[in-house]
Amino acid sequence: MANTDDPLSITFAALADPTRRAILTRLAKGEATVGELGEPFDMSAPAISKHLRVLEGAGLIAREVDARWRICRLRAEPMHDAHDWLEAYRRHWEGNLDRLVEFVERTHRADTKQRDSGAPRTPRKKP
Amino acid sequence: MANTDDPLSITFAALADPTRRAILTRLAKGEATVGELGEPFDMSAPAISKHLRVLEGAGLIAREVDARWRICRLRAEPMHDAHDWLEAYRRHWEGNLDRLVEFVERTHRADTKQRDSGAPRTPRKKP
DNA sequence: GCTTCAATTAACCACTTGGTTAATTGATAG
DNA sequence: CTATCAATTAACCAAGTGGTTAATTGAAGC
Structure with a gap:
């Protein structure tokens, strides 16, 4: 699912991963930092970072810098x-x-x- | 999205391609052969065959043999x-x-x- | 200034995906 | 029996995915 794909394909592709869906479910309950989002998963920080990039590329989350932390929020519109x-x-x-x-x-x-x-x-x- | 993925991931992954979504849209209007399904696309027959395999793997279509033809039908339940x-x-x-x-x-x-x-x-x- | 901490980037890896062309299977028609 | 036709399989390729470890960035705290 390259960057040149249509929005709907990008959305579906972003949702086609259980880790990413779990992250969205977590964010539905409220904002969280990258560290907090990754904590439930037996996975390295860069792996989480990549998942978040995919979600951000699909417009499903937004990240905001707060000092050392990146606050993530759900953006459900593409759904x-x-x-x-x-x-x-x-x-x-x-x-x-x-x-x-x-x-x-x-x-x-x-x-x-x-x-x-x-x-x-x-x-x-x-x- | 390997074969070991969960059903929801497989479904979303199958939908994350415009060709496959167009095939499903076509099938929503009624059954069709593989050749008929591939006709609108500038794509080889094996490519269509692969897309159909993905859709079948996701349980979104069923194929039935009729002489030389394979009749495809929509199975929308996974959606x-x-x-x-x-x-x-x-x-x-x-x-x-x-x-x-x-x-x-x-x-x-x-x-x-x-x-x-x-x-x-x-x-x-x-x- | 130095250390620590959150997070990302870089480089790498095995595997999948979406496409190709060529070969194969099976059924139909002469 | 042979030719044709629908469709699939085989073999290959370029690019993307999902993960790793190591290095880098940038802000905070002493």
């Missing part, structure tokens, strides 16, 4: 777009719509020996 | 957990709660020369 993107698929998991389609499709084929669905793809030629 | 995870942060982006906290915190510090927030982190010792 909004990710949430919206997923929202569009809600009907597909609610009520198991896709399983229903599959079931109907499967039984139909068993009867008539042909594939079909509500939004049929362009038929392949079998001359 | 449900991702959506739920993000949902927990809704209040942080709605109403710009985090910006509010930052504002209050910033003005407070300007007045009293000390940092503080609603859920304060453990204070650092400055002996």
Whole structure:
């Protein structure tokens, strides 16, 4: 997920790591220093620093310098777009719509020996 | 994001690519063959095949063999957990709660020369 | 000035990712 | 049997990831 990737890809990529998600969960409870954020993890300080850079690159956290400390805060806005993107698929998991389609499709084929669905793809030629 | 990663990480990682998201969007409209899915992209067939493997590994699609063709279908269930995870942060982006906290915190510090927030982190010792 | 401490940067490593071209598998059509 | 076609696998490559240890920066405290 290079720096040239689109914002949504960068957001999803940043969320695709349990350490980073745990850091965001911690920050949801309030600001924290880098040291405090890294304390729960069996991981070196540079490793935490890199995770924070990824989160900052995704716009999911902001860092502010306070003397020797860097105070991190959650910036949840990018999650909004990710949430919206997923929202569009809600009907597909609610009520198991896709399983229903599959079931109907499967039984139909068993009867008539042909594939079909509500939004049929362009038929392949079998001359 | 190795195969040993947790399901949520695998889901987010699978979504962190615009080609794969476009494939899912296409499949939301109905089943399709691998060839049909790859047609819109300026990309080789093996590249599409790899993307489909990632999506299948995340449980986001299912493939069924039909003669020479592989019919792909959307399986949106894994998105449900991702959506739920993000949902927990809704209040942080709605109403710009985090910006509010930052504002209050910033003005407070300007007045009293000390940092503080609603859920304060453990204070650092400055002996 | 010297030390200590928080954090980052530098350099390195093993592994993954996203793409390529070439070869392979399986089914269909003559 | 042979040719064709959909799709995958194999082998390869450049770049990115997630981690390490060692070195560096910058502010604080005596």
